Amino acid sequence: MTVGGLAAHLASFAGALRARGVRVVLSDETDALSALTLVDLADREEVRRALAVALKIRRRDRSVFDELFDQYFSASAREAAIAEAARTRSVPHAAVPRRIGAPGWRNVEGETARELPLGDTPAYSPNALLRRKSFEECTDADLAPMERLLIRLAEKLATRPSRRLVPARGRGVMDPRRSFRSALATDGEFLRLARRSRAIEEPRLVALCDTSGSMDAHTRFLLAFLLALKRAARRTEIFVFNTSLTRLTSWLAPGKVVRSLERVSASVPDWSGGTRIGECLETFVENHLDATIDAKTVVLIVSDGLDRGDTEPLVRAMRAIRSRARRVVWLNPLLSDPRYEPIARGMAAALPFVDRLLPAHNLETLERLLPWLAA
Amino acid sequence: MQEAMERHGYIAEPEIATAVFLAKEMKKPLLVEGDAGVGKTEIAKVLARLLGTELIRLQCYEGLDVATALYEWDYPRQMLRLRMAGDSPDPSKIEDVIFSREYLLERPLLKAITRASGPPVLLIDEIDRADDGFEAFLLEILSDFQVTIPELGTIRAEHVPHVLLTSNRSREIGDALRRRCLYLYIEHPTFEKEVRIIRSRVPGAGDRLAAQIARFVESLRERRLAKSPGVAETIDWSQALVRLHQDELDPEIVSETLGCVLKDHNDLRELKGEEIATLVEAAAR
Numbered sequence: 001m002t003v004g005g006l007a008a009h010l011a012s013f014a015g016a017l018r019a020r021g022v023r024v025v026l027s028d029e030t031d032a033l034s035a036l037t038l039v040d041l042a043d044r045e046e047v048r049r050a051l052a053v054a055l056k057i058r059r060r061d062r063s064v065f066d067e068l069f070d071q072y073f074s075a076s077a078r079e080a081a082i083a084e085a086a087r088t089r090s091v092p093h094a095a096v097p098r099r100i101g102a103p104g105w106r107n108v109e110g111e112t113a114r115e116l117p118l119g120d121t122p123a124y125s126p127n128a129l130l131r132r133k134s135f136e137e138c139t140d141a142d143l144a145p146m147e148r149l150l151i152r153l154a155e156k157l158a159t160r161p162s163r164r165l166v167p168a169r170g171r172g173v174m175d176p177r178r179s180f181r182s183a184l185a186t187d188g189e190f191l192r193l194a195r196r197s198r199a200i201e202e203p204r205l206v207a208l209c210d211t212s213g214s215m216d217a218h219t220r221f222l223l224a225f226l227l228a229l230k231r232a233a234r235r236t237e238i239f240v241f242n243t244s245l246t247r248l249t250s251w252l253a254p255g256k257v258v259r260s261l262e263r264v265s266a267s268v269p270d271w272s273g274g275t276r277i278g279e280c281l282e283t284f285v286e287n288h289l290d291a292t293i294d295a296k297t298v299v300l301i302v303s304d305g306l307d308r309g310d311t312e313p314l315v316r317a318m319r320a321i322r323s324r325a326r327r328v329v330w331l332n333p334l335l336s337d338p339r340y341e342p343i344a345r346g347m348a349a350a351l352p353f354v355d356r357l358l359p360a361h362n363l364e365t366l367e368r369l370l371p372w373l374a375a
Numbered sequence: 376m377q378e379a380m381e382r383h384g385y386i387a388e389p390e391i392a393t394a395v396f397l398a399k400e401m402k403k404p405l406l407v408e409g410d411a412g413v414g415k416t417e418i419a420k421v422l423a424r425l426l427g428t429e430l431i432r433l434q435c436y437e438g439l440d441v442a443t444a445l446y447e448w449d450y451p452r453q454m455l456r457l458r459m460a461g462d463s464p465d466p467s468k469i470e471d472v473i474f475s476r477e478y479l480l481e482r483p484l485l486k487a488i489t490r491a492s493g494p495p496v497l498l499i500d501e502i503d504r505a506d507d508g509f510e511a512f513l514l515e516i517l518s519d520f521q522v523t524i525p526e527l528g529t530i531r532a533e534h535v536p537h538v539l540l541t542s543n544r545s546r547e548i549g550d551a552l553r554r555r556c557l558y559l560y561i562e563h564p565t566f567e568k569e570v571r572i573i574r575s576r577v578p579g580a581g582d583r584l585a586a587q588i589a590r591f592v593e594s595l596r597e598r599r600l601a602k603s604p605g606v607a608e609t610i611d612w613s614q615a616l617v618r619l620h621q622d623e624l625d626p627e628i629v630s631e632t633l634g635c636v637l638k639d640h641n642d643l644r645e646l647k648g649e650e651i652a653t654l655v656e657a658a659a660r
Contacts, residue, residue: 027554031403035557038400039393049393054401056558059408164438164506176450177442184470290544316599319641323601 007033013072014055020068022061028054044073060287134336134361136217146221149363150228165196172197203373205229205236206292206325208284210303212242212275218333218361222302225366229373237292241280247288277307277346278314285320298373299325302360304334305347314346318353327355329372335359385414385421386564386571394559395422404517404538406502406553409561412605415541419498422537429495431536433483435505441512445522446485449478474526487536488520494534502552503542510549517555564606566593576610579617587624588613590658592636601639611635624659626652 010032014024035054039046048069051057057065167175178194207226211219223240230236230249238248293299299321307314322328330350334340336359351357356372359365377392387395395418398405407415423430433444453473460469481489487497502510516522520532540556542548564572569589573580580588588609596603604612612635621628630651637643 023550025554031401031557034401035397038397045389046393049390050397052390053394053397053405053557053559056406056553056556058558059560062560164440164508177448180448180450180453320601 006036009072010036013051013068016068016072017055017061017065020064022057022064024055028056031055047073135221135333136361146363147224147228150221150225150366151231164199166199168195168197171195202235203233204294204297205233205300205373206297207236207238207300207302208281209238209240210242210275210277211240212306214275214304214306215302215333222331222333222360226300226302237288239284239288241275241277241284243276243280245280245283275303275307275346277303277305277350278310278312278317281317281321282313285317289320289324293321293324295324295326297325298327298329300329300331300373301350301354302331303346304332305330305344305350307344307346311345311349314349315353318350322353327372328353329356329358329369330354331358331360331369333359333361336361336365379425380421383421383424384575385417386568386575388564388568391418391559391561394557398539398557399537401557402535404540404556405559406540406542406548406556407559407561408542408544408548410563410603410605411543412607413561413563414606415561416498416500419496419539419541422539423496426496426537428493429490430498431483431487431490431495432498432500434500435502435509437504437506439505439509443482444484444509444512445482445516446524447480447482448474448526449480453478476527479524479527484516485522485530487538488516488522488532489530490536491533494536497536497538499538499540501543502540503544503548507549510552514549514552514555517552563596563603566590569593569606569609572606573609573613577613577617580613581622584616584622584624585613587655587658588616591624591629591654594654594657595636600637600642602637602642604636604638608636608638624655626655629655 010029014029014032017024032051032054035050036047039050041047048066051069052062052065055065165172165175167178172195175194175196179190179192182192182194183190207229209219209223209226211223215222223238226236226238230238236249240246240248318328332347335357358369358372360369376396377387377389380387380392380395394405394407397403399422407418409415419432420430456473456478457469479485483497487495499513502513505513517538520535521529523529538556540552566589569592570582570585573585573588574582577585592604592609592612612632615632615635616624616628619628619632626648630648633643633646633651637646
């Protein structure tokens with residue numbers, strides 16, 4: 001096979017990987033090509049290994065890689081694909097993902113959600129009534145002022161000092177390097193000592209939000225709150241779950257909360273459906289725990305704990321999350337009812353692993369949550 | 376490569392050998408991920424032995440900064456030199472003297488770049504523990520292999536070092552850094568490989584014991600444990616059993632020494648006497 005043919009074939013293989021959602025960029029392809037010049041091309045397994053290394057295939061993408069590799073690099077498919085690639089010089093197109101029918105936002109007044117201008121309105125005096133109004137009674141008209149309150153709330157999120165030292169004035173430990181530099185100007189006399197102190201760090205949050213039917217009345221506002229948090233603390237990861245788990249972070253562009261919400265509800269399968277908390281959290285533990293939660297992360301679970309499933313997976317998942325996170329906070333909208341006791345099976349099973357169980361049915365309660373989220 | 380690594384005491388799967396070979400030939404850093412104790416760090420040590428060169432290690436931790444990773448000036452000495460010079464007529468001359476290589480303390484990264492006699496192996500261990508900021512800084516070093524020191528100018532690498540980065544995946548490594556590297560994920564070893572590792576690292580362990588240990592550990596990994604045992608644990612445990620003059624597993628010894636393998640309170644508590652007996656029995660078959 002000529003190098004040119006190999007390159008074209010590699011490009012179409014990389015295109016197929018991209019179409020399946022594996023992140024492969026041009027520099028990976030050039031790496032792969034130079035790797036292939038170093039290995040024995042007759043040895044198929046050797047080629048497979050070299051490509052996996054050079055294309056930086058992560059573990060979670062490995063099965064897709066293997067499947068496509070078998071397609072593209074089987075003896076007969078190879079020749080055919082090269083001919084094909086030479087003729088069209090094109091990359092297979094991604095199948096357009098099918099949209100799963102998602103119900104629109106639950107809308108109290110029956111109108112479609114309007115896009116609400118956020119603008120750079122200066123200080124907004126919090127409306128006491130609005131703050132106490134339960135999410136269940138809120139309408140679309142309340143969403144705009146609510147959103148502004150939420151953003152201001154999220155900005156209050158306290159921060160925590162990091163271990164990293166940055167230059168500081170008047171406090172902290174001496175910084176010999178900068179002190180020395182300034183001493184040079186005064187002929188070696190230390191007239192002023194430069195100092196360093198601990199940097200202020202953004203909190204890290206991972207939010208897991210239940211979007212099942214029983215949560216419907218609250219979901220919209222709670223998600224708006226999470227989105228606002230995401231603006232204040234950039235490293236916030238948001239997942240939603242009902243019968244399956246969806247990572248939202250990549251869907252959330254900065255900008256209008258309402259539009260993000262619409263996009264989200266359209267792309268999450270089974271919105272307002274049932275719940276399988278345990279299975280969903282287990283999926284989270286398996287696929288995302290390592291990458292998203294560390295000792296600095298506060299985990300925020302938003303759910304009413306009404307689960308029809310078996311509690312065994314929930315307990316396992318909660319234990320795994322608890323052992324890794326800095327703090328686990330559970331928000332339960334049902335707590336607003338003074339008669340409520342956390343005896344729903346899912347809730348009861350998860351309770352031993354929760355540091356803090358807090359209500360979340362209006363803005364005031366969300367405000368009380370903030371100190372627990374501070375890193 | 377596989378054979379060469381084996382000669383130096385590392386039982387490498389073809390996957391690992393290919394990755395190390397490509398990294399060496401393409402002069403690219405190799406990012407190695409995998410669970411704790413699967414032998415990530417060991418690769419660097421073996422590579423250094425194999426190439427007959429020095430291993431320079433940078434252990435990452437939260438708050439790691441340039442002064443500990445790259446270079447620092449030797450302030451006390453600079454100060455002494457300044458004092459000794461007294462009322463020197465030419466201050467700029469003194470500045471040249473005290474900001475020369477002689478007064479520079481080389482930290483691992485700079486050391487790896489300036490090593491004169493051939494390329495060293497640079498191991499950047501547990502990169503996931505360092506801050507994102509440090510990762511970005513590393514990106515710069517790894518792409519150009521040059522360092523700019525304001526007082527001295529730019530120092531270029533004499534030889535491009537063989538770089539290995541390891542990560543326990545306690546956080547996701549940034550995409551940009553990943554793209555600069557070749558990537559290898561190490562799985563837990565297969566049964567056959569583990570037996571060979573035990574035999575090569577713990578010479579006192581007989582075939583029977585090694586096989587039983589490997590099978591027992593393998594069955595442990597299949598369970599949902601908080602901390603799955605790695606190869607390092609297997610080796611520790613084998614050494615413990617050899618020290619206790621065991622030539623096969625029995626439930627009593629296993630439950631007494633299980634702390635070598637399981638290092639989590641809940642895991643230990645969950646594995647009760649009867650279960651150990653069944654696992655031992657299964658391993659003996």
